[in-house]
Amino acid sequence: MKSAHLLQAQREGRKGSEGPPRTHKVHFLFLLLSGASEIALRPGSGITLVIQPRTPALPGKPCYILTSKRRDTTLAIRSGERAAFTFSCQNPESHFVMEIQKSVDCVSGPCPFGEVQLEPSTSVLPALNRTFVWDVKAHKSIGLELHFSRPRLRQIGPGEACPDGVTHSISGRINTAEVKIGTFCSNGTVSRIKMQEGVKVALHLPWFHPRNFSGFSIANHTAIKRLCIVECVFEGEGTATLMSANYPEGFPEDELMTWQFLVPPHMRSSVSFLSFNVSNCEKKEERVEYYIPGSTTNPEVFKLEDQQPGNMAGTFNLSLQGCDQDAQSPGILRLRFQVLVQHPQTESNKTYVVDLSNEQTMSLTIEPRPVKHGRKFVPGCFVCLESRTCSANVTLTPGSKHRISFLCDNLTRLWMNAEKTLSCLDPRYCQRKSYRLQVPSDILQLPVQLHDFSWKLLVPKDRLSLALVPAQKLQQHTHERACSTSFSYLLASAVPGQDLYFGSFCPGGAIEHIQVKQNVSVTLRTFSPGFQKDASRQVLNVSFIPFFKEESIFTVTPDAKSKVYLRTPNWDRGLPSLSSVSWNISVPSNQVACLTLVKERMGVVCQTGRAFMIIQEQQTRAKEIFSLEEVLPEPRVRRRSFWVNVSNCSPASGKQLDLLFWVALTPRTMDLTTVISAAVVGGAFLLLALGLIICFVKRKKKKNKGLAVGVYNGNANTQMPRLPKFQKERKDNDSHVYAVIDDTMVYGHLLQDASGSFLQPEVDTYRPFQGLMGDCPPPTPAVCSRTPTSKLASDYPPPPMPSESEGEPYTFSQPTKEAVGSGHADIPLLDTQGPTELVE
Numbered sequence: 001m002k003s004a005h006l007l008q009a010q011r012e013g014r015k016g017s018e019g020p021p022r023t024h025k026v027h028f029l030f031l032l033l034s035g036a037s038e039i040a041l042r043p044g045s046g047i048t049l050v051i052q053p054r055t056p057a058l059p060g061k062p063c064y065i066l067t068s069k070r071r072d073t074t075l076a077i078r079s080g081e082r083a084a085f086t087f088s089c090q091n092p093e094s095h096f097v098m099e100i101q102k103s104v105d106c107v108s109g110p111c112p113f114g115e116v117q118l119e120p121s122t123s124v125l126p127a128l129n130r131t132f133v134w135d136v137k138a139h140k141s142i143g144l145e146l147h148f149s150r151p152r153l154r155q156i157g158p159g160e161a162c163p164d165g166v167t168h169s170i171s172g173r174i175n176t177a178e179v180k181i182g183t184f185c186s187n188g189t190v191s192r193i194k195m196q197e198g199v200k201v202a203l204h205l206p207w208f209h210p211r212n213f214s215g216f217s218i219a220n221h222t223a224i225k226r227l228c229i230v231e232c233v234f235e236g237e238g239t240a241t242l243m244s245a246n247y248p249e250g251f252p253e254d255e256l257m258t259w260q261f262l263v264p265p266h267m268r269s270s271v272s273f274l275s276f277n278v279s280n281c282e283k284k285e286e287r288v289e290y291y292i293p294g295s296t297t298n299p300e301v302f303k304l305e306d307q308q309p310g311n312m313a314g315t316f317n318l319s320l321q322g323c324d325q326d327a328q329s330p331g332i333l334r335l336r337f338q339v340l341v342q343h344p345q346t347e348s349n350k351t352y353v354v355d356l357s358n359e360q361t362m363s364l365t366i367e368p369r370p371v372k373h374g375r376k377f378v379p380g381c382f383v384c385l386e387s388r389t390c391s392a393n394v395t396l397t398p399g400s401k402h403r404i405s406f407l408c409d410n411l412t413r414l415w416m417n418a419e420k421t422l423s424c425l426d427p428r429y430c431q432r433k434s435y436r437l438q439v440p441s442d443i444l445q446l447p448v449q450l451h452d453f454s455w456k457l458l459v460p461k462d463r464l465s466l467a468l469v470p471a472q473k474l475q476q477h478t479h480e481r482a483c484s485t486s487f488s489y490l491l492a493s494a495v496p497g498q499d500l501y502f503g504s505f506c507p508g509g510a511i512e513h514i515q516v517k518q519n520v521s522v523t524l525r526t527f528s529p530g531f532q533k534d535a536s537r538q539v540l541n542v543s544f545i546p547f548f549k550e551e552s553i554f555t556v557t558p559d560a561k562s563k564v565y566l567r568t569p570n571w572d573r574g575l576p577s578l579s580s581v582s583w584n585i586s587v588p589s590n591q592v593a594c595l596t597l598v599k600e601r602m603g604v605v606c607q608t609g610r611a612f613m614i615i616q617e618q619q620t621r622a623k624e625i626f627s628l629e630e631v632l633p634e635p636r637v638r639r640r641s642f643w644v645n646v647s648n649c650s651p652a653s654g655k656q657l658d659l660l661f662w663v664a665l666t667p668r669t670m671d672l673t674t675v676i677s678a679a680v681v682g683g684a685f686l687l688l689a690l691g692l693i694i695c696f697v698k699r700k701k702k703k704n705k706g707l708a709v710g711v712y713n714g715n716a717n718t719q720m721p722r723l724p725k726f727q728k729e730r731k732d733n734d735s736h737v738y739a740v741i742d743d744t745m746v747y748g749h750l751l752q753d754a755s756g757s758f759l760q761p762e763v764d765t766y767r768p769f770q771g772l773m774g775d776c777p778p779p780t781p782a783v784c785s786r787t788p789t790s791k792l793a794s795d796y797p798p799p800p801m802p803s804e805s806e807g808e809p810y811t812f813s814q815p816t817k818e819a820v821g822s823g824h825a826d827i828p829l830l831d832t833q834g835p836t837e838l839v840e
């Protein structure tokens, strides 16, 4: 059955035969058979054309090739020869096949690289199945690259056929042995095949196929140092099935073959092994190795038995490495595998817009969570910008709008960290201004957990300080009362060289605001995916306020429900030397507060200076001062809002100042009778103790009503035991009260002002409550005796009262220098000068 192609070819064949002059007889014969061809091969072309019977031969009536001279079943035409022929039958395509071989010698001369032409042109060839074979010989070290322009190739396995009958069979050479790389149809992904030492390409065109081009070019390449590299290009979704060399026969011993897959970054690939066999290795191991962009453990090595990787984003490559086989029983290494390229299966191919175009100082990094994977394979997990460039670690820079998508099997493998800087360059402009620290919604909408959002708050040195006011009061994270919220604020100094961590604070506590002296970083750290829900609670306002000298000031308004645990900055590493921290603790008028120090941590030893704590009632300004190396305040009930000011010395190494205390409220009425009874007992001790006190007090005239200062620092309306009353002069700078007590008990020297001059202290005596140890007197169960858990109970063994403190007076001292309520005028607790003994 002759197709139109055949007729066309026959017509062309006839035309060709009309060219050169010939004998009438031959001419007549050709016309008679109406199928004549004439083929001329140019000299030096290296081409041999052979027409031979198909194998197995078609049974039945034989067909012959007729030339002017003879009748034959094969015909060979070599370079420089010319032949005219026709066939004795109507259907030569069923009897004969044609092979056109071209040897390309790159060993003895330069290689003719470039587009490979079909030579002779298919238009002059008779309509027979034809196989063009290019046999390129090159030096062992020369790489050769076959480049297939579209259509690209698709590998087929043994027994498979191509729909159009056009195949490329490619083989290489190891020494003298031929190695089959594969057979390919014209509809696939293979774009390049790189070989070394020579290559043979056979293009099979069925007799009816009009294709008149080879479809590939040859180029030289640096040595590839392996059997071959097969490159596949995917432009969209698709699959490719590929086989090891010589498949289904064994892969050559101890060889290496690589497949490169060029895949758009927003697509994902998975590899599955359809069938394989492994040989008996004597040395080395048969394995596959992957290079996956973004993987930190490249190459990823797998056994053929292993589950192969999936969900790889973008381009990757895969190598098959053979082994030294056992000579007796080599076995067989072979592999047929499939690469599937598709869009990400989950909705994570969604595009998210993160608009940082109005930001100048904010950047966002999306990166892999630091986890140990061991040698276990982990598929790629990537962030793609504009769906084009994907990488494992992406930083979005301020000033532009970013479109991102994720290529990741499991987005919990990623997290985000953001940083934003807010700086005040001109104090005149930003003083009293306030900014909201809030994670932008563009970031909250991303399907990746926000780990840290850090705000760096920068102020001019010694000019401004910062006030942080949360939308919701904060709790300080302590061991005793741990934060369990989905996020916390971590507060740390941002002054270069200053290693100061204020602590971790979460919503739901008593801290109303936090003021910090200078540059600080506020980091919102999330602890659970539940943060998305709680996100609305994360608002912190920052304002620039006049400079003050404490490292930080915490404003605490406890509520009656729970104890408030507070601790000094740099917990566990010690408050930085010579720095001060204050807590402004509010006591509502219908409540009393109990302040209790947890003493186990205490153990500061000063090298220079003194570490002390001042507890000052805000209204009366009455203060108690404790040298923390020597004595700690006992638990006490306080009826008015008070300051707890702590100031560190320069401690000896390993003897740091760490202070933990708690404050609890209890209703005022409830404790009154117990207060009184306890106070009477305490008062008796005090009166007794008074006899031991040698105290010279120089008093000024009272301006305010004199205040009873003593055990309870109580105010007038409670029935306090009669204590010696000392005047608190505040309005009068030259008020001076000298006390000569035990020489170690004088703390006035610590209260130097910045100019180094002495403040003149008023000195009162203070005797600690000596009844119930470790608890607030009176022991109102609601406040002081209660411990939240049994564990905590064990945390607080009743501190033993040192016996020598019996009757030991503690001093109360009060700088007479005017202290103005607004923070900036406050006196620094500590000056960096060394200790000076107070001398009269």
Ligand SMILES: *[C@@H]1O[C@H](CO)[C@@H](O)[C@H](O)[C@H]1NC(C)=O
Binding pocket: 054, 093, 094, 095, 096, 097, 129, 165, 166, 205, 206, 207
């Ligand atoms: C010619 O090629 C076609 C397609 O490859 C094949 O089916 C046919 O058997 C071939 N004919 C001969 C005579 O080999």
Ligand SMILES: *[C@@H]1O[C@H](CO)[C@@H](O)[C@H](O)[C@H]1NC(C)=O
Binding pocket: 163, 164, 187
């Ligand atoms: C090539 O492959 C595609 C998809 O695999 C198919 O739709 C198309 O028909 C194929 N074309 C030929 C000529 O085989």
Ligand SMILES: *[C@@H]1O[C@H](CO)[C@@H](O)[C@H](O)[C@H]1NC(C)=O
Binding pocket: 121, 212, 213
């Ligand atoms: C192949 O055939 C097409 C038309 O069928 C023609 O345009 C083209 O020039 C031919 N190419 C060669 C190399 O003969």
Ligand SMILES: *[C@@H]1O[C@H](CO)[C@@H](O)[C@H](O)[C@H]1NC(C)=O
Binding pocket: 110, 220, 221, 222
């Ligand atoms: C390819 O061959 C040319 C000329 O023979 C040579 O100049 C070039 O360096 C070769 N390129 C490679 C990649 O080997």
Ligand SMILES: *[C@@H]1O[C@H](CO)[C@@H](O)[C@H](O)[C@H]1NC(C)=O
Binding pocket: 276, 277, 278, 332
């Ligand atoms: C190849 O492996 C298959 C199982 O994967 C096995 O059934 C078959 O016998 C093996 N063939 C050879 C030649 O080892």
Ligand SMILES: *[C@@H]1O[C@H](CO)[C@@H](O)[C@H](O)[C@H]1NC(C)=O
Binding pocket: 229, 258, 260, 291, 292, 316, 317
């Ligand atoms: C495989 O990929 C890696 C990383 O992209 C690359 O360094 C290496 O050259 C590639 N190997 C081959 C044979 O393509």
Ligand SMILES: *[C@@H]1O[C@H](CO)[C@@H](O)[C@H](O)[C@H]1NC(C)=O
Binding pocket: 343, 344, 345, 346, 347, 349, 350, 351
């Ligand atoms: C996301 O993936 C789905 C499923 O593969 C696909 O239908 C959809 O077009 C993809 N969307 C985008 C934006 O790529």
Ligand SMILES: *[C@@H]1O[C@H](CO)[C@@H](O)[C@H](O)[C@H]1NC(C)=O
Binding pocket: 365, 367, 368, 393, 394, 395
């Ligand atoms: C991601 O990049 C940032 C910035 O280059 C770098 O600080 C961070 O360590 C990187 N993270 C990982 C997991 O590589």
Ligand SMILES: *[C@@H]1O[C@H](CO)[C@@H](O)[C@H](O)[C@H]1NC(C)=O
Binding pocket: 423, 458, 459, 460, 461, 462, 495, 496, 518, 519
């Ligand atoms: C705080 O940061 C600002 C801006 O970088 C800088 O000028 C200032 O000196 C810093 N303050 C301290 C105490 O380092």
Ligand SMILES: *[C@@H]1O[C@H](CO)[C@@H](O)[C@H](O)[C@H]1NC(C)=O
Binding pocket: 512, 555, 556, 557, 584, 585, 586, 821, 822, 823
């Ligand atoms: C102390 O805290 C209370 C309650 O927040 C507040 O009213 C008062 O102004 C604060 N005192 C100072 C000196 O900041």
Ligand SMILES: *[C@@H]1O[C@H](CO)[C@@H](O)[C@H](O)[C@H]1NC(C)=O
Binding pocket: 550, 553, 582, 614, 616, 623, 643, 644, 645, 819, 821, 823, 826, 827, 829
């Ligand atoms: C305690 O600190 C606060 C805040 O810095 C300050 O206003 C107050 O005067 C200090 N009290 C003493 C006794 O230094």
